Amino acid sequence: MEAFNYRGGTLYAEDVALSDIAAEHGTPAYVYSRAAIEQAWRDFDHAFADLPHQVCYAVKANSSLAVLNLLARLGSGFDIVSGGELERVLRAGGDPSRIVFSGVAKTRREIADAINKGIGCFNVESLPELERIQYIASRLDARAPVSLRVNPDVDADTHPYISTGLKENKFGIPLDEAEALYRRRADFPALDFVGVDYHIGSQLTRLDPFIDALDRVLAMVDRLAEDGLRLRHLDIGGGLGVRYRDETPPAPDAYAAALLPRLRGRELDIYMEPGRAIVANAGVMLTRVEYLKATPEKHFALVDGAMNDLLRPALYGAWQAIDPVTPRDGAPTNWDVVGPVCETADFLGKDRSLTLEPGDLLAVRSAGAYGFVMASNYNTRPRPPELMVDGDQVHLIRRRETVDDLLTGERLLED
């Protein structure tokens, strides 16, 4: 669903004008649509309704407590990658038994906490990690459910920084090694080998890498079954892309339709870990034009949002649409929309054809995923607030940080 629409010449989030939100809460600010988040989650859930399944939302994409709480209320599970994310999910009312814990370098403390809290499964990324979980579980006199994250070595055809399923990436265990580890399960008496998982990359817009990876993993699952090891679940990871510009990623039902024929008739629960596809297009970042500046080479729109607030353009050269909240008449100019941070990489968009005046409000689209969560305090910039629109209601779900918040915890030397 499209949560952000123009009405009478102004961009709205559901039934609230973004200009009203900016007037009340200032800029920069993140704005999310409750209906869009919930709809996207249900799209996944319905797409896999044919088979026993669990949507484990990837918390890293947007970890606001309010977002996690909405998804927990829909019955979501969660894919976490840190003790911090575990704490967030629990505080948001998530069910620990529906949590899968991914990540290549889980600490002893994170593992012990996750066992004590009763998480659903560890997605284990190496032999030393497996040995560590075995050791900690046996010390705690507990059993730990594990899945091996296999690396199926497929080219996901995405930005190299967000590809994870190639053998040169740090993620997962090569398939043949994983298969050998499953066969050695008796060496890990405190562990229950309940599943297998993989995740080949993010912002994938074609189906064939997903299919390719699934086929490779199912072949291993079948060989293990012949050997008497029946896994209870198969976790197909996340990675389904969204439209930022002109991409045409498959919708969740087409994605499911491509995978389901291969999954039917097996006694496997299907887990999935979508992040971006649930929240990206349910959010925008609002920013205001402070100055317009022309140099002999360029026209710059200097705005109050920066790479510390929204890192994706600077980090990946990512393109996100930038729309005026209240478009003006008049001939457009090509602007580089840049922030106040002292880095040449500090841009939100380049060569954007817009008709602008100082003071204009802009909406950077598709900012619901990997937006606020990647924000930093670089240049001692407090992070923006987050707002959730629900119909005609606006809820402040995280207040704007203050400089005092940032200075808390710092100390001068005493002599």
Ligand SMILES: Cc1ncc(COP(=O)(O)O)c(C=O)c1O
């Ligand atoms: C293990 C794992 N699962 C799920 C995700 C979520 O990916 P996406 O937001 O692309 O759906 C990621 C991030 O790429 C990941 O590393």
Ligand SMILES: N[C@@H](CCCC[NH3+])C(=O)O
């Ligand atoms: N942060 C990335 C996605 C990372 C996926 C995490 N495994 C992005 O904005 O596209």
